[in-house]
Amino acid sequence: MKARITVTLKPSVLDPQGKAIEGALHALEVPGIKGVRQGKVFDIDMDDMAPDAATSALKAAAEKLLANLIVETYRIELV
Amino acid sequence: MKAAIITFPGSNREGDVFRALADVTGHKPVHVWHADYELPPGTDLVVLPGGFAYGDYLRCGAIAGRAHIMQAVKAHAARGGLVLGICNGFQILVESGLLPGVLMRNANLRFVCKMQHLRVERADTPFTRAYKQNQVIKVCIAHGEGNYIADAETIARLEGEGLVAFRYCDGAGKVGGAANPNGSLHDIAGIYSADRKVLGLMPHPENLIDPLVGGIDGRGLFTSLMAA
Numbered sequence: 001m002k003a004r005i006t007v008t009l010k011p012s013v014l015d016p017q018g019k020a021i022e023g024a025l026h027a028l029e030v031p032g033i034k035g036v037r038q039g040k041v042f043d044i045d046m047d048d049m050a051p052d053a054a055t056s057a058l059k060a061a062a063e064k065l066l067a068n069l070i071v072e073t074y075r076i077e078l079v
Numbered sequence: 080m081k082a083a084i085i086t087f088p089g090s091n092r093e094g095d096v097f098r099a100l101a102d103v104t105g106h107k108p109v110h111v112w113h114a115d116y117e118l119p120p121g122t123d124l125v126v127l128p129g130g131f132a133y134g135d136y137l138r139c140g141a142i143a144g145r146a147h148i149m150q151a152v153k154a155h156a157a158r159g160g161l162v163l164g165i166c167n168g169f170q171i172l173v174e175s176g177l178l179p180g181v182l183m184r185n186a187n188l189r190f191v192c193k194m195q196h197l198r199v200e201r202a203d204t205p206f207t208r209a210y211k212q213n214q215v216i217k218v219c220i221a222h223g224e225g226n227y228i229a230d231a232e233t234i235a236r237l238e239g240e241g242l243v244a245f246r247y248c249d250g251a252g253k254v255g256g257a258a259n260p261n262g263s264l265h266d267i268a269g270i271y272s273a274d275r276k277v278l279g280l281m282p283h284p285e286n287l288i289d290p291l292v293g294g295i296d297g298r299g300l301f302t303s304l305m306a307a
Contacts, residue, residue, distance in 0.1 A: 013183075014186075016184055016187075016188050020188060064145075065137070066137070068138055068181055070180065070228075070229070071181050071183065071228065
């Protein structure tokens, strides 16, 4: 089975990279851009298991390594 | 004073730290590979050197902070052993949980590599006793992710318990404004653990030990450790 974990900075944390990208998009005159926050996506291939067990394993992956919970949050999707 | 320097894949200042320790203390440190499980018996000081451990993959220090040897480093710290993390070593210390907070991308998004003044906040720790309190020293910095951030409660605790080790300042010791090279909260350049036995700092005192290369203001840190 496959899963995706998306890690993003907490809304309260300044994201200078996102700001720089936002500025570049404005410079390219892409219409309608109000704000950009940069994050990371992890596409994970894992053994088949019950959704609860998979979510629990992915939560462990996110909290032990993939996200730094001081400044980041994460979202798990089973796909 | 027996020192062990941990080398991770991508560390690149382990030789500089070796030279600084050997030159100042007269004792040659031991190199320890990151995949080892144990520190040499009788280790007094563990050094996590600068560099780009694991290529800074995921986040700076994230993977190194979870390497096998870090369990031994945590046990060493729990016994009251000294731990010094410089630059990437500081990032590894916060990622491993040995120090609080996080080092974010520099506020101006630039890698900064330059000489920098620091104010020594206290001179009664194993790392700073050869300095004077509020002494201004000139060392170098070289980092892209040195912007120290922590929640308000943690910052209040660091300040309240006197756990800020060094602050960025100008040549006169004035903090703030342009003297802060990376946006760090409270101009923090380095912090201690609660027992002041673990020190993490972004600047590189190990590179300022020889007048040939621009100054010797970094020697005090290693002189201090000699008595440890």
